[in-house]
Amino acid sequence: MDVVNTNFMNEILEILSENAKATSSEIAALLGRPEADVAREIRELEESGVIRKYITLVNWEKLDMSYVFAVLELKVALQRKTGYDAVAERIANFSEVESVRLISGDHDLSVTVRGKSMKDIAYFVAERIATLEGVQSTCTHFILKSYKEHGVILTEKQRPQRLVITP
Amino acid sequence: MKQSLKNIPAWNAERHLNQVVKAMPPSGIRKFFDLVNEMKGAISLGVGEPDFVTPWHVREACIYSLESGNTHYTSNKGMPELREVICESVRSDHGLDYDPAEEILITTGVSEAVDLAFRATLNPGDEAIVPEPCYVAYTPDILLTGGVAKTVPTRLEDEFRLQSEDVAAAVTDRTRVLLLSYPNNPTGAIMTRSDLEDLANVVVENDLLVISDEVYAKLTYSGSHVSFAQLEGMQERTVILNGLSKSHAMTGWRVGYALGDPALVGAMTKVHQYTMLSAPTMAQVAAIEAMQRGEEEMLHMKHEYDLRRRMFVSGLNRIGLDCFEPRGAFYAFPSVKTWGLSSEEFAQRLLKEQKVAVVPGSVFGPSGEGFLRCSYATSRGELIEALDRIETFLTSL
Numbered sequence: 001m002d003v004v005n006t007n008f009m010n011e012i013l014e015i016l017s018e019n020a021k022a023t024s025s026e027i028a029a030l031l032g033r034p035e036a037d038v039a040r041e042i043r044e045l046e047e048s049g050v051i052r053k054y055i056t057l058v059n060w061e062k063l064d065m066s067y068v069f070a071v072l073e074l075k076v077a078l079q080r081k082t083g084y085d086a087v088a089e090r091i092a093n094f095s096e097v098e099s100v101r102l103i104s105g106d107h108d109l110s111v112t113v114r115g116k117s118m119k120d121i122a123y124f125v126a127e128r129i130a131t132l133e134g135v136q137s138t139c140t141h142f143i144l145k146s147y148k149e150h151g152v153i154l155t156e157k158q159r160p161q162r163l164v165i166t167p
Numbered sequence: 168m169k170q171s172l173k174n175i176p177a178w179n180a181e182r183h184l185n186q187v188v189k190a191m192p193p194s195g196i197r198k199f200f201d202l203v204n205e206m207k208g209a210i211s212l213g214v215g216e217p218d219f220v221t222p223w224h225v226r227e228a229c230i231y232s233l234e235s236g237n238t239h240y241t242s243n244k245g246m247p248e249l250r251e252v253i254c255e256s257v258r259s260d261h262g263l264d265y266d267p268a269e270e271i272l273i274t275t276g277v278s279e280a281v282d283l284a285f286r287a288t289l290n291p292g293d294e295a296i297v298p299e300p301c302y303v304a305y306t307p308d309i310l311l312t313g314g315v316a317k318t319v320p321t322r323l324e325d326e327f328r329l330q331s332e333d334v335a336a337a338v339t340d341r342t343r344v345l346l347l348s349y350p351n352n353p354t355g356a357i358m359t360r361s362d363l364e365d366l367a368n369v370v371v372e373n374d375l376l377v378i379s380d381e382v383y384a385k386l387t388y389s390g391s392h393v394s395f396a397q398l399e400g401m402q403e404r405t406v407i408l409n410g411l412s413k414s415h416a417m418t419g420w421r422v423g424y425a426l427g428d429p430a431l432v433g434a435m436t437k438v439h440q441y442t443m444l445s446a447p448t449m450a451q452v453a454a455i456e457a458m459q460r461g462e463e464e465m466l467h468m469k470h471e472y473d474l475r476r477r478m479f480v481s482g483l484n485r486i487g488l489d490c491f492e493p494r495g496a497f498y499a500f501p502s503v504k505t506w507g508l509s510s511e512e513f514a515q516r517l518l519k520e521q522k523v524a525v526v527p528g529s530v531f532g533p534s535g536e537g538f539l540r541c542s543y544a545t546s547r548g549e550l551i552e553a554l555d556r557i558e559t560f561l562t563s564l
Contacts, residue, residue, distance in 0.1 A: 015474075026551070029478040160220060165200040165213035165524060167303045167352075 020054035069143040073107035075136040087134040195530035203524040211524040212541040217416040222464040228456035243440040245273020269429040277410040277423035287434035289314035295344035300535030320534035327356035331365035350383035353540035354500040355493020383496040385414035415457040420450040486558040497544040504537040521556040
């Protein structure tokens, strides 16, 4: 892929990862390129799987009906041929699981889980994760408060004010 | 026995004012500020500073320094480490060598540096040439020295680049200084190397000193900024003024600097030591952090301005406000000449009817009449909303 096109693609991805709602025409205006080029590029990125999903960052803590999140640290026995992949993929299939990552350090997999209550998650871990073949140990960390997600600081402070007109 | 004063005349403070200060009109921006300030829900494109907050690592470095008790004066010239790191960056950006010991002064914002440069170089009656439209402080600062500001217009057809013929025509035997201010506030114009070379001939022929306010230098969008001091033989006749306000989103910290011939910088330092003593210590510490580790965040902010610039300028042209492409700073300077209103009428009605604040070009000098200064140092969402509102306003005219 040529450099110019790689830049164009990266610029589009940067804009969309900041704001999934940015339209092709807005992106075209920001980049000074024809809208049709932007729309084609986005379609290609979607079709090739580079763009997987457009998501909304929700601050659940602002609502009464909030979810409980937990980070699980798992020790996993390495399997012949498949390594960590087979067990990681099995875990990823559960709808309760939001993310699965292979990590360095004391544990092997880091898994984020979403549930309606702590009990919900505790049962899920005990029944579905800990019992999986290859999972040697689990350690559940419930998330008590989230300060920053996806680069956005969630603990709100008043935005510092600028003077409305300055020379 | 103590005698009591009789018949004390009424106090008249006006009688005690300096005549130059008294005659100085208040900034035209002031009137507009009051109008906008009273209006709720207005989108302001009138702000001459970044919308970004100073990057956290810079603020954090300042906090740590305060915790360590770093609260004393610094040397008049500024902290040696800051002077060194600035000289190093000017060397790598522009290939210009300045001695951190003798050829740089750290000031309390570029504003102080502008004032010092005029005070250190102009005698009463001396003339300084000031291209217009321009930032509002130059002429008042010149008047305070007893000097004379000779304004030279720049024009849309030249994309507001200063023309050497205009400068040559304004030179008299009292002219001592040529002020340059590029990238320009309010027009967003830049000067290319060849524009500057044309000027250099006039400068040398008339033995002028160039005072070059380059506070928007880092915000140059096509190619990189060329300083007048980079031209052959011109470094010694140029005082470069710059600071971190715009590039590193540090307006409130008040850190600027002046670079130039030791005799000139020395003279400025003399005034500085009797007036300011030293720039705020905590701000200098923050500036060191910003200069040493702030490059990435600075480029990120610049990139964001560049995206907004393209979107906003193409948007203005689309809705019918003709705008040349500004290549520096964070201002667009569209023309309203085809709409049958003066720039002040246009700005006032736009504010009242659609709640969008822009600054009438006339505030920046007569040659700014017929134009508006619109700052795109505001969020993309606000810019899009402002374009919609301006379009609605234009439809109603």
